[in-house]
Amino acid sequence: MTSLNSLNEILEAVKNCKKCKFYKFREKTVFGEGKDDASVMLIGLSPGKKENLTGRLFIGPSGIFLNELLQLAKINRELLYITNIIKCHAHTYSIGQKEITTCSIYLDKQLEIVKPKVIIPLGSIATQYILGKYNLPKKRISKIHGRLFKASIGDLFNTGRDIKIIPMFHPAAALRTPELVELIKKDWQELYKEL
Numbered sequence: 001m002t003s004l005n006s007l008n009e010i011l012e013a014v015k016n017c018k019k020c021k022f023y024k025f026r027e028k029t030v031f032g033e034g035k036d037d038a039s040v041m042l043i044g045l046s047p048g049k050k051e052n053l054t055g056r057l058f059i060g061p062s063g064i065f066l067n068e069l070l071q072l073a074k075i076n077r078e079l080l081y082i083t084n085i086i087k088c089h090a091h092t093y094s095i096g097q098k099e100i101t102t103c104s105i106y107l108d109k110q111l112e113i114v115k116p117k118v119i120i121p122l123g124s125i126a127t128q129y130i131l132g133k134y135n136l137p138k139k140r141i142s143k144i145h146g147r148l149f150k151a152s153i154g155d156l157f158n159t160g161r162d163i164k165i166i167p168m169f170h171p172a173a174a175l176r177t178p179e180l181v182e183l184i185k186k187d188w189q190e191l192y193k194e195l
């Protein structure tokens with residue numbers, strides 16, 4: 001992995017990756033979208049069916065809701081970098097710790113290259129991964145959604161300052177649990193104050 005020094009090199013590695021069973025379901029590679037020096041990085045879980053067929057991120061119903069949330073937060077989607085922890089469609093399988101550990105090497109490299117100042121993990125699994133990665137205590141997304149955490153990153157990104165982490169519910173949670181819609185919207189309306 002040490003030779004992966006650019007987003008293109010990571011993309012090529014992901015295109016050819018067979019490190020877990022999900023490679024069998026990969027149609028188009030769903031890698032990452034946006035500015036390669038974005039200040040804000042959104043991290044979801046894994047590509048859905050539509051994303052797998054098109055190679056685009058967040059284009060299904062949860063993507064439509066995400067666009068609405070970005071408008072509430074006054075964030076231009078084109079100025080973000082958006083990716084997932086798991087790069088291949090999981091089909092009907094659950095995503096376990098084994099796949100997260102295996103695939104997150106690519107996300108870690110993306111973080112090293114993009115060097116975001118703000119990370120917004122979407123949903124429980126992305127949140128637990130990011131909190132653990134930056135040595136912050138893991139807490140349930142239902143308890144910490146919309147809250148700001150600061151991680152000391154030392155020389156890793158060479159920015160000389162802390163990184164902000166703001167966990168959010170995954171937009172798909174609103175599709176599964178409509179009672180969450182207003183709560184999620186409120187979190188994003190308040191998010192712009194932190195950016």
Ligand code: SF4
Pocket residue numbers: 014017018019020021022023086087088102103
């Ligand atoms: S999900 Fe990740 S680790 Fe598994 S095959 Fe795809 S790129 Fe490789």
